[in-house]
Amino acid sequence: MNSYDDMNYMEMDVIKEVGSIGTGNAASALSGMLGTRVRMVLPQVNVLDFNEALNAIGNPETIVAAVMAQMSLEINGIMLFILKPDLVNDIVGRLLGHHIDDYSQLDQMDISALNEVGNIMISSYVNALSGLAGVDVALSVPEISVNMLGGILSVPMIEFGYQTDKLMIIRGKFIIDEKELDSDLLMLPDIVSLNYLMKKLVHNNG
Structure with missing residues (x-):
């Protein structure tokens, strides 16, 4: 396949299995x-173009935190987990006992806690991917950044825009003490890796 758009129903279904x-x-x-x-x-797993992805996740000018890690070895690409303010406050409140009104109030301990949550999310999906596909994937040390949503999502587009103008988003919700909080994870293997991954996933789960 030449782009994420070429993924068929069976391939999308296998990615949903990775997601679950x-x-x-x-x-x-x-x-x-x-x-x-x-x-x-x-x-839900969706393949969206840049503007559709922005609209699905939120306002492009909304400030968000995001944790990003690079995949390497048999699969190359980017994993990106987005932390919106309500999720940030739930985590910071539970772990560190305070509330923030905007991201400028995050201290080093807050940032470390949020980075660890992003690391947990990214590692959980990559471990599922490795297990189902039987591939070795290494992750770089995750890094957190705070920026407008549009700026955050432009990072993978700058890296992979020459290959595809699509983004693969795994969208779910946390339910923490009956409170629903958005979970938005972008899983972005490069096109060579996507082809290899789909071949392995469909073969192992067909």
Whole structure:
């Protein structure tokens, strides 16, 4: 295939399976970190162009935090987890006992906690991917940044725009003490890796 657009129904279905296992892993890990029950709604997987992705996640000018890690070895690409203010406050409130009104109030301990949540999310999905496809994937040390949503989403487009103008988004919801919070994860293998990954996933799960 030449782009994410070429993925067929079976391939999208397998990615949804990665998403459901990943969310299960993530819910268990977050539950241990936050000391409370965490459930996750079964995620939806969408392949969207840049503007559609922006509109699906939120206002392009909204400030968000995002944790990004690079995938390497058998799969190359980017994993990007977006933390919106309500999720940030739930995590910071539970772990560190305070509330922020905007991202400028985040201190080093807050940033470290949010980076760890992003790391848990990204690792949970990559472990699910590795297990289902039987591939080795290494992750770089995750890095957190705070920027407008449009600026955050432009990072993978700058990296992969020459290959595809699409983004693959795994969208779900955390349910923490009956409160629903958005979970937006972008899984972006490059096109060579996407072809290899789909071949392995469909073969192993066909």
